[in-house]
Amino acid sequence: MELVNVGTQRACGLIREKIVTLELAPGAPINEQELAEELEMALAPVREALKLLAYDGLVVITPRHGLYVAEANLSDLEQVSEMRLALEALCARLAAQRATSDDLAVLEALRQEQAQRAAGIEKATAEATRGLFDLDHKFHQAVARAAQNRYLADTLERYYGLSLRLWYLALPHLGFLPSAVEEHLGLVDAIKSGDADRAEQIMRRHVGDFYDNVRGALPAEGE
Amino acid sequence: MESEAAAGRAQDGAPQRHRSGLVLGIDTGGTYTDGVLLDYYSRRVLASHKSLTTRRDFAIGIESVIEGIHIQDPSAVKMVSISTTLATNAIAEGKGKRVALFLVGYDPELIASFKMENHFATPHYYYFAGGHDLYGREKAELDLQGILAQVGQLRGKVEAIAVSSYFSPLNPEHENRVYQAVSRISDLPVVLGHQLSTKLGSVERATTAALNASLLAVLQDFIIAVRRAMERRRIDAPLMVVRGDGTLMSDEFAARTPVETIHSGPAASAIGGRFLSELDEALVIDVGGTTTDIALIEGGQVTVSEEGATVGGYNTAVSAANLLSIALGGDSHITLGREQVIAVGPERVMPLAQLAQQHPEVRKQLLTLRQRPRGHVTLDWLEYWYLLRGPGEAIDRWTAQEKALVEFLGDGPRPLPEILKHLKLLHAAQIGAQELLRQEIIGKAGLTPTDLMHVEGKYSQWDAEAAAAALDVFAGSQYQDPASLCQLIWSQVNEMIVHAVVTFLSGKRFDLPRRRAGGQQLSGSVSPPAGAGAEDEDIGRWFFYNSLYSAHPHLETQIRLRQPIVGIGAAASVMLSEAARALYTDLILPEHYQVANALGAIAGSVMVVEELLVYPRLSDSGLEVLGYYVQASDQRQEFEEMDDALAQARALSEERALGGAIRSGADSPQVEVEVLSDGLDSFRVRAKAMGSPRLMD
Numbered sequence: 031m032e033l034v035n036v037g038t039q040r041a042c043g044l045i046r047e048k049i050v051t052l053e054l055a056p057g058a059p060i061n062e063q064e065l066a067e068e069l070e071m072a073l074a075p076v077r078e079a080l081k082l083l084a085y086d087g088l089v090v091i092t093p094r095h096g097l098y099v100a101e102a103n104l105s106d107l108e109q110v111s112e113m114r115l116a117l118e119a120l121c122a123r124l125a126a127q128r129a130t131s132d133d134l135a136v137l138e139a140l141r142q143e144q145a146q147r148a149a150g151i152e153k154a155t156a157e158a159t160r161g162l163f164d165l166d167h168k169f170h171q172a173v174a175r176a177a178q179n180r181y182l183a184d185t186l187e188r189y190y191g192l193s194l195r196l197w198y199l200a201l202p203h204l205g206f207l208p209s210a211v212e213e214h215l216g217l218v219d220a221i222k223s224g225d226a227d228r229a230e231q232i233m234r235r236h237v238g239d240f241y242d243n244v245r246g247a248l249p250a251e252g253e
Numbered sequence: 254m255e256s257e258a259a260a261g262r263a264q265d266g267a268p269q270r271h272r273s274g275l276v277l278g279i280d281t282g283g284t285y286t287d288g289v290l291l292d293y294y295s296r297r298v299l300a301s302h303k304s305l306t307t308r309r310d311f312a313i314g315i316e317s318v319i320e321g322i323h324i325q326d327p328s329a330v331k332m333v334s335i336s337t338t339l340a341t342n343a344i345a346e347g348k349g350k351r352v353a354l355f356l357v358g359y360d361p362e363l364i365a366s367f368k369m370e371n372h373f374a375t376p377h378y379y380y381f382a383g384g385h386d387l388y389g390r391e392k393a394e395l396d397l398q399g400i401l402a403q404v405g406q407l408r409g410k411v412e413a414i415a416v417s418s419y420f421s422p423l424n425p426e427h428e429n430r431v432y433q434a435v436s437r438i439s440d441l442p443v444v445l446g447h448q449l450s451t452k453l454g455s456v457e458r459a460t461t462a463a464l465n466a467s468l469l470a471v472l473q474d475f476i477i478a479v480r481r482a483m484e485r486r487r488i489d490a491p492l493m494v495v496r497g498d499g500t501l502m503s504d505e506f507a508a509r510t511p512v513e514t515i516h517s518g519p520a521a522s523a524i525g526g527r528f529l530s531e532l533d534e535a536l537v538i539d540v541g542g543t544t545t546d547i548a549l550i551e552g553g554q555v556t557v558s559e560e561g562a563t564v565g566g567y568n569t570a571v572s573a574a575n576l577l578s579i580a581l582g583g584d585s586h587i588t589l590g591r592e593q594v595i596a597v598g599p600e601r602v603m604p605l606a607q608l609a610q611q612h613p614e615v616r617k618q619l620l621t622l623r624q625r626p627r628g629h630v631t632l633d634w635l636e637y638w639y640l641l642r643g644p645g646e647a648i649d650r651w652t653a654q655e656k657a658l659v660e661f662l663g664d665g666p667r668p669l670p671e672i673l674k675h676l677k678l679l680h681a682a683q684i685g686a687q688e689l690l691r692q693e694i695i696g697k698a699g700l701t702p703t704d705l706m707h708v709e710g711k712y713s714q715w716d717a718e719a720a721a722a723a724l725d726v727f728a729g730s731q732y733q734d735p736a737s738l739c740q741l742i743w744s745q746v747n748e749m750i751v752h753a754v755v756t757f758l759s760g761k762r763f764d765l766p767r768r769r770a771g772g773q774q775l776s777g778s779v780s781p782p783a784g785a786g787a788e789d790e791d792i793g794r795w796f797f798y799n800s801l802y803s804a805h806p807h808l809e810t811q812i813r814l815r816q817p818i819v820g821i822g823a824a825a826s827v828m829l830s831e832a833a834r835a836l837y838t839d840l841i842l843p844e845h846y847q848v849a850n851a852l853g854a855i856a857g858s859v860m861v862v863e864e865l866l867v868y869p870r871l872s873d874s875g876l877e878v879l880g881y882y883v884q885a886s887d888q889r890q891e892f893e894e895m896d897d898a899l900a901q902a903r904a905l906s907e908e909r910a911l912g913g914a915i916r917s918g919a920d921s922p923q924v925e926v927e928v929l930s931d932g933l934d935s936f937r938v939r940a941k942a943m944g945s946p947r948l949m950d
Contacts, residue, residue: 037480070481072489132397132430136437139401143438172437 037075049088050195060097111241122233124177126226133176148211200247274331274948278855281337284542287851288318301848312478327487331948334854336495336521340514344565349467350412353377358384358419374463383427384419388871395427413466417446417459450570451864457570465512472511497573499524499555500860503917520574523548523555525853526819529843540822542584543601548576577757583824587700604703609719619722627729637698639666750832814838821849858943861913865902868935906940919944
């Protein structure tokens with residue numbers, strides 16, 4: 031049984047949530063002591079967690095100016111999107127070539143769940159959109175698993191967190207994209223039938239659309 | 254309540270030993286939360302404290318214990334260790350989280366024919382195709398789609414998922430696949446049977462998995478609460494949790510395997526008893542407020558039950574100390590049952606002496622009650638109900654009667670007859686206050702052994718006169734004199750303890766007849782209760798009573814306990830001395846015996862067990878052995894020869910146990926490897942790594 035440091039893991043999850051949902055704004059300084067008190071946790075796990083988040087690119091640690099939340103701006107968006115476009119597409123291609131029957135069962139279950147949820151949502155509340163994004167995240171993770179490449183999955187996981195934060199920045203101007211559900215349907219079919227080219231193509235478009243939408247909704251650089 | 258010398262670090266400039274380390278042990282029992290601060294290397298107890306356990310939120314009691322100990326330099330505390338009845342209580346009271354249990358490859362008809370469904374510890378169990386046979390071969394294809402569809406349907410209905418696949422210890426493939434798939438579509442925690450037990454009992458494994466899943470959140474919340482309490486007190490140290498067999502695990506481990514904390518409280522007392530008495534052979538008896546727990550120390554170790562722990566009527570595959578717990582303690586309610594039979598326990602109430610101390614009007618009422626003529630007072634007048642805390646926000650959900658009761662108790666404790674009159678009811682059973690009692694909004698008080706100790710001058714913490722008045726009323730109602738009644742009750746208590754010792758050690762069962770309060774002709778000594786021998790054909794029972802009371806004119810019998818009794822708990826000296834005499838042995842009450850349970854939480858060793866299975870790989874026909882598997886929870890290797898497989902299993906289990914123990918905070922752990930035969934060329938290779946906790950500097 032794998033041993034995890036409960037404190038560090040918990041602190042990491044809580045702080046990540048704060049950063050991604052912009053409760054800790056991009057560029058804001060972080061005071062470890064205050065953060066620990068706010069979370070009612072010891073300093074040590076909070077410190078460890080911040081180091082992990084720095085590795086994930088959500089926190090910046092500087093020798094002189096201490097800690098702060100990483101900036102998020104259009105140039106980040108461009109860089110992250112380039113990376114994700116290439117890797118997610120590769121991921122979809124590999125998944126179509128390598129997915130096991132267990133992987134397919136998981137993808138199918140997620141797709142159905144998503145269709146049900148999307149249909150059940152009458153109003154695009156933040157809560158409902160959040161739930162759909164959570165499912166979207168799981169879907170991308172499942173495709174990454176189906177690609178049977180641990181390093182690829184780990185890398186994509188890091189970029190997903192950065193993407194989610196960008197989406198939160200754009201949120202006031204943007205909802206969840208209903209077309210995403212249909213795209214997932216097409217993607218599952220392509221992976222099932224082992225059509226690597228089509229899977230790659232659908233994924234590239236799917237991720238590309240996401241960034242186009244976010245880009246359009248984000249405030250212009252340098253405001 | 255009690256707090257001895259405050260702790261400080263040794264200040265002398267040239268200490269003989271460089272190693273110094275304070276460790277804090279905490280035991281959250283059914284009635285009290287005990288804490289003790291120990292200098293780990295010199296084994297000196299520096300301070301101790303007791304406060305009431307707060308079942309609604311254990312952290313409150315824990316924080317007040319930490320506060321009561323007055324630790325001057327929190328940074329000197331190198332380890333905190335805690336034993337808790339949380340898991341046991343949550344199961345017994347059905348307060349764990351809702352769990353879905355997925356049974357893969359189980360035969361529903363077989364389970365039904367043995368009526369095993371009630372053993373699973375959750376009403377939400379589902380059967381799916383899959384599983385393996387007893388040679389680890391796939392029995393049927395895994396129905397993963399069915400499982401994932403079920404997960405979708407369960408959304409919002411359960412808080413955790415447990416999976417047990419048939420013969421999963423031999424081949425956990427299906428459990429692992431279910432884990433991989435389910436955790437990709439759901440955020441619920443998923444517990445796998447094979448990770449908790451390598452034993453082959455499929456029902457026990459499923460039960461263990463379900464219980465573990467239901468306790469995950471409960472214990473995680475508890476650990477977070479303890480950590481928060483430590484943080485507020487500026488204690489930055491590793492946290493250990495006591496297992497049911499008395500060994501320690503790190504809090505990370507405990508958060509994953511909460512089911513292993515079942516019975517950790519009694520196990521800690523036994524370890525504490527051994528630590529204080531330094532005896533390698535002894536019977537440890539812990540007399541608490543609610544229960545009395547008995548455990549055996551052999552060769553310096555607490556004996557561990559071969560069968561898994563049983564809790565709340567469920568059989569688990571979890572290893573736990575071999576112990577017997579009876580519902581008898583210092584705060585057991587003394588009542589009269591049907592046919593005037595005296596009962597001590599099982600309910601725990603606040604002693605009247607304590608209630609009277611806190612509420613002068615109760616004292617006044619009891620003294621007035623004493624003046625009323627005999628036979629005019631029913632014993633209901635000795636049962637008080639009182640408000641423990643404010644109603645809080647939950648008041649909207651209460652029934653009108655519950656509200657009326659709480660309002661009525663708002664002015665102070667009331668005896669039962671007044672409550673019944675106020676609510677216009679005839680019998681206590683009609684009040685329907687179980688929920689209020691369980692949530693500790695109201696409490697009950699009554700006559701208890703603690704009151705008798707006050708009357709006899711053996712205890713002086715609370716109001717002895719009020720206790721004496723209550724005893725007079727009780728005795729008067731039965732036309733007895735108080736001293737004889739006391740003697741009768743103590744005999745009853747003593748019989749219960751000796752009976753528990755005899756049944757625990759012998760493994761034989763017999764019932765204890767209850768004695769009547771009236772009609773006993775007392776002439777100096779107490780005799781066996783009626784129906785306990787003479788006309789009875791049960792020689793065992795005759796032997797028991799004859800040994801206790803030397804009743805027979807010609808035949809003398811004795812039951813002698815070879816080992817001394819180590820008494821633990823505040824009431825141990827009073828409640829155990831008679832039992833020790835009756836068993837012809839010594840009662841040892843070591844210094845600090847009142848907080849031995851908390852000491853036991855720190856005196857245990859850190860232990861990690863790694864078990865691997867070795868079993869033959871058969872040809873499809875089942876007639877030929879093709880090789881041997883070494884099966885670990887996450888990997889399987891194959892060897893041609895059995896000896897090679899066993900050697901590899903030994904090496905791998907040893908390496909893993911050692912690594913696990915070091916990660917869990919053991920100081921230079923020692924590893925023992927055992928090979929147990931399971932028959933049919935199958936072996937269980939068990940490596941056990943143990944070491945003292947490593948104190949961080």
